[in-house]
Amino acid sequence: MSHTQQTDTTTATEASFIPDAYVPRSGSADYRVTHYDLDLDCKLGGNRLDGRATITAVALVELHRISLDLSGLRASRCQVNGAKVARSTQKAGKLELHLVTPVPAGEQFTVEIRYGGVPNVRDGIWGEVGWEELTDGVLVAGQPNGAPTWFPCNDHPSQKASYRISVNTDAGYRPVCNGKLVDRQRRSSRERWTYEVHEPMATYLATMQIGRYELRSLAGTEAGAAPLGGRHAGAPVPVPQLVASNTSQLRRVSSALADQPRMMETFIEAFGPYPFEDYTVVVTEDDLEIPLEAHGISILGNNHLLPGWEQQRLIAHELSHQWFGNSLTVGSWEDIWLHEGFACYAEWIWSEASGGPSADSRARDAWAMIESLEQDITIGAPGPKDMFDDRVYKRGALTLHALRLASGDRAFFAMLRAWTGARRHGTVTYRLFRDHVDAHLPTALSAEAFLKPWLFEKALPALPAPAAN
Numbered sequence: 077m078s079h080t081q082q083t084d085t086t087t088a089t090e091a092s093f094i095p096d097a098y099v100p101r102s103g104s105a106d107y108r109v110t111h112y113d114l115d116l117d118c119k120l121g122g123n124r125l126d127g128r129a130t131i132t133a134v135a136l137v138e139l140h141r142i143s144l145d146l147s148g149l150r151a152s153r154c155q156v157n158g159a160k161v162a163r164s165t166q167k168a169g170k171l172e173l174h175l176v177t178p179v180p181a182g183e184q185f186t187v188e189i190r191y192g193g194v195p196n197v198r199d200g201i202w203g204e205v206g207w208e209e210l211t212d213g214v215l216v217a218g219q220p221n222g223a224p225t226w227f228p229c230n231d232h233p234s235q236k237a238s239y240r241i242s243v244n245t246d247a248g249y250r251p252v253c254n255g256k257l258v259d260r261q262r263r264s265s266r267e268r269w270t271y272e273v274h275e276p277m278a279t280y281l282a283t284m285q286i287g288r289y290e291l292r293s294l295a296g297t298e299a300g301a302a303p304l305g306g307r308h309a310g311a312p313v314p315v316p317q318l319v320a321s322n323t324s325q326l327r328r329v330s331s332a333l334a335d336q337p338r339m340m341e342t343f344i345e346a347f348g349p350y351p352f353e354d355y356t357v358v359v360t361e362d363d364l365e366i367p368l369e370a371h372g373i374s375i376l377g378n379n380h381l382l383p384g385w386e387q388q389r390l391i392a393h394e395l396s397h398q399w400f401g402n403s404l405t406v407g408s409w410e411d412i413w414l415h416e417g418f419a420c421y422a423e424w425i426w427s428e429a430s431g432g433p434s435a436d437s438r439a440r441d442a443w444a445m446i447e448s449l450e451q452d453i454t455i456g457a458p459g460p461k462d463m464f465d466d467r468v469y470k471r472g473a474l475t476l477h478a479l480r481l482a483s484g485d486r487a488f489f490a491m492l493r494a495w496t497g498a499r500r501h502g503t504v505t506y507r508l509f510r511d512h513v514d515a516h517l518p519t520a521l522s523a524e525a526f527l528k529p530w531l532f533e534k535a536l537p538a539l540p541a542p543a544a545n
Contacts, residue, residue, distance in 0.1 A: 093234040093503075098409035098460040101169065102221050103232030104143045109133045110184075111238045114227050118245040118286065123209050125149065126192035129228050132184065139179040142187060145224035145231035146171040147206070149193040156187050169198070171228055189228050198225055201461055210362045213249065213287035215375065217368050218280035220409055220463075229279045234407045234503050236276035243284060244268040250289040252319055252358050254282060254371045273371065275352065276501050278405050283370035285358045289319040292326060294336050316340060317356040325378070329359050332381040333391065335430065342429040343396055343422060348493035351403035351500055355395070366390075369397035385432065389423040396422030399496050407503045412463050413455045413531065414504055417472015424473060439477040439539065442470045447536050456506060456531030474539065475530040481540040482526070483517040491516040506531070 094105040113130040127149075142156065147169040154164045154173050162174045171189070179185045195207035198221070206225030208215045216226060223231050242259075243251040247267045255273035262268075273282075294316045316336045320329040336357070344350055352372045364377025367390050374394035380387050400418035424435035433441075446467055455468045455475075462468065480488040495512050506527075513523035529537040 093407045094232050096232060096408050096410075098463060099221050099232070102145055102224075103235060104230050106137050106139055107133045107135050107142065107185075107230065109230045109235055109237045111240075112227065112229065112282075113240045114242065116227075116241070116243045116284075118214065118243060118251075118284075120213065120246050120249065120286065123194055123214075124192070125195045125207070125226060127190070127227060129187075129189045129191070131187040131189070131228070133187065133230070134184050135179045135181050138181050139185075140175055142173040142175065142179075144171045144173070144187075144189070144228040145169060145221075146189075146191065146228040147198050147224040148196050149191050149225070151189050151191045151228070153190040154187070155189075157185050158188075169224060191228065195225050198222065202464060210287065210360055212361065213285070215285055215360060215362075215364075215368075216283045216370075217375075218283060218370070219368070220280055223279040223282055226284065227282075231279045233278045233280060233405050233409065236278050236405060236501070236503070238275070239273040239277060239282060240270065241273075241282070241284065242268060242270040243286075245286060248288060249286050250291070250319070252283075252285040252287075252289060252356060252373065254373060256353065275371075275403075277371045277402075281369070281371040281402055281405075283368075283373060283375070285319075285360075285373075285375060287358075287360065288321055289358070290321075290323075290326065292318050292320065292330070294318055294330070294333055314340070314350055314353065314355055317354065319356060319358045321359070321361040325359065325361065325381075328381045329357075332383070332387065333357060335388070336391070336395070338430070339392055339395055339426055342426060343399065346422075346425055346489055346492060347396070347399045348496040351398060351496070355398065357391075367394045369394045369401060371402045372398065385427070388430075389427070392423050392426040393419045403501055404496060404499045404504045405502075407505050409460070409463055410457050411504070411506050412458070413468050413472035413475070414506070414509060416464075416469045417455070417475060420469040420473035421476045424477070435477060435480075436542065439474055443474055443536070443539055446471055446474070451534045451536055454532050454534055456527075471530065471536070475527065478530060478537070478540055479513065479517060479519070479526070481542050482519050487517055 094103040109131055111132040115128045117126045151171050154161050156175055162176045165172045197204035197206045197208050205217050206222030221231055223229050241253045244266055245251055247265050251269045253271040255271040258272050259270040318329050318333055320326045354372055356373050358375045360377050363379040367380055368375040380390055396419045401415035406414050424438040427433050427438055428435045453462055453467050455471045458468050494516055510523045519526050
C-alpha cells in the first residue's frame, strides 16, 4: 500500500480521536496534515531557535480559522496559501489563524509560519516534556505533548505525516533527527543538516538531538537469536547505528549495546520486519531519568550504559517501540497499553531469547508484584494521570502473555507478525486489536471476553496454564 493510499483510508475516522480526553487542548479535528517542512536555525550558546514551518494539509471541514499547537515560541509571520491571514492570536499553547478566505472542505492548503524564541520544556501532570537544554547540546522529548515546544503542529498521535527537517547549527555539533540524512553543508562556523522522513510519523515522535556526536556502526558484533515461533523468512535486518559523545563513551556504548544486532534479529523474528530503513541509538553525556523513543531513534542517557538486566531491558524496550508506538501508533492516548504493554513484553521476549529467565518466569514475577499492589486501575482506560503508571506497562505485558499461554507460541507470534504487517505505519485502537485477535488466535473465549478482565477490570486475573506447542 502506498503512503497516499494508506493515509486516505484513515481520513474518515481521524476526527473521532480529537479532542483527546487525556490531552484535551492538543490537536485539531478540522484538518489533516500530510507533510511538515521545517527549516530551523539553532544557536546553542543562547538556546535560541528560529524557524520556518511550511505545513501541507487537507481541510476536513470548511475552515474559517486554523488552530495549531505552539508552546513558548512566538509566531511572527503567518500565511495560508501564500496570503496573509486576517489576524493571528497565541494563548495557552495555541496559535489561531483567522482566514480572509475560507478553505473549503476536502481542499489541500499550505500554511507558512515564521517563528522563534527561547524554547523550553512544558510542564504538566507527566512532568517536563519537550525541548530541553543539556550540558552541551539539546534533547527533545516529545511524548505526549512536547512537539509544540519546537515547531507548530497538529499535535495528536493520530495525525501522522511525512517530514523534512533542516537544522542549521554550530559547527562541531551533529543534529540527529528522524529519517535519512540527505544533505550536509558547512558555511563558516555554521553547518546545515537536512533529514527526510517518508513514512507517516506522529508529531510526538519527531525529534532533534544536538550534541558533539560521532556516528558509529554496531556491525560485526555477534548475531543470531533463539527461535521464537518460527523464523520470519526474508526479513531485512538493518545494521543499528549508535551515536555517542566522545571516544571514551564510545567504548562504553559499544559494550552496553553489543547485543543490539542480536536483539534486532530477535524482534524481527517475533514481530515481523523492522518497519523503518534505519535505526540509531543516541547516547547523551548527561544522565537521563528514563530512555526515550522516537521514530527510528532511541535516546539513552550516560547512566543507561551500566551492565546488568535493568539497563538491557530498557534498551530492548526502546527498540521494540519502533514496532509498537512508532509504526503502529495509537489513535488516542487511552490505548497507550498498545505501546507500553507490548514494549514491556518485548523485554521478557529478549530475556528468554538471550539466555536469561523465560518470559513465563518474568511474567509470573510481574504478576506477583502487581498482585501485591492496590487493584485500582483499568489499564485499557487508565486516565491521564495514570497513563504512564508501571502497572499499565506490566499488566499490558501480562495480557499478551496470557494470550500466548492460551494459544501457544506458533499461533501467538503469527498473530503478532500479522498485526504489525496489517497496521504498518498506521493508527491502532483496542477495537482493532480485539478484532485481530478474534481472527488469528484459537482461544476458547472471544477476544472481548478474554481481554476484558485484563484491560477493563481492576481485579488482576490469574495467568492461564501454559499451552502445549
